[in-house]
Amino acid sequence: MELILSVMAADRPGIVERIAAVVASHGGSWQESRLATMAGRFAGIVRVSLEQEHYGELQTALQALRDEGLSVQIEVGDSDADAVESHWIEVIGNDRAGIVREVTRALAAEQVNVIDLATEVEPASMSGGLLFRARLELGLTPGQSMDAVIQALEDLSPDLMVDRLDD
Template identity: 45%
Template sequence: MDHLVLTVIAQDQPGLVERVAQCVANHGGNWLESRMSRMAGQFAGILRVAVPAESHAELVTALQELNAHGIRVLLAESGAEPSCTWKPIMLDLVGNDRPGIVRDITRLLTELGVNVESLQTEVMPAPMSSEPLFHAESMLAVPLGLSLDELKTQLETLADDLMVELNIRTDS
């Protein structure tokens, strides 16, 4: 089996996921995993599928033809997963919204060799003041050589500068 990673984006509408799923199934493919969401009237997702090698080219063509239905699909060959040289850490962050929070946090994470595995953000009104409140939840892949204490120290220093609260936890 060949493995493909697909990125799908389209104006949100009923039947969108079914159309992609039917396309995969029509070519003997198997839907393995996905993350999908609706935002601002658009629907976007990333998914990994397995397809028999003999159907690979036909599936790629069929997925590209979904563009005629307003569904854009970007394809990438799925590489092999590297051996696990990291530990998972959850990071939750809350603070008054301002430009640059994501940039500043991800810059520090990059400098420490930390990979962002998943990131969900939103801006919502604060309960009492209705001021914009930024909230982020992230799964981080922290290198085994980086101590949790060092990561916490670096992030807490930045959190003080950004005037945000953060919570770091392991799920193990």
């Protein structure tokens, strides 16, 4: 079976090792993860594969990590999820309130799934303002056009640039 763990805690050394130790000691295999620290908080999602008979013990052990200040949510993964074509893009534009909403609303209107999203704001070298940058992994079903998706994003604002990263 596949499990998705969602982990939150005050950041400190050893969090990842502690989770990995609990997973391994209960027969789980760490398959993939996205881990980050922001504003002094550790946040992560982890996909674990595990034999069904070990699920209860692993669940109990992970919940016991609350005593160490770790909050762990556990969801059973869906290994039969619809297959999608993965495409990577980068979106760059002048930063403004609501830009993530604008981008994700355009993607939702095109029925595009956001698989991975990383955003940052950085100083714009020429204007002295702030530049918004996002890297997105998008999931398109067969028949959806990546060109149409890019056009929908570029139509949001004249300052928004979209680059395809998987060409």
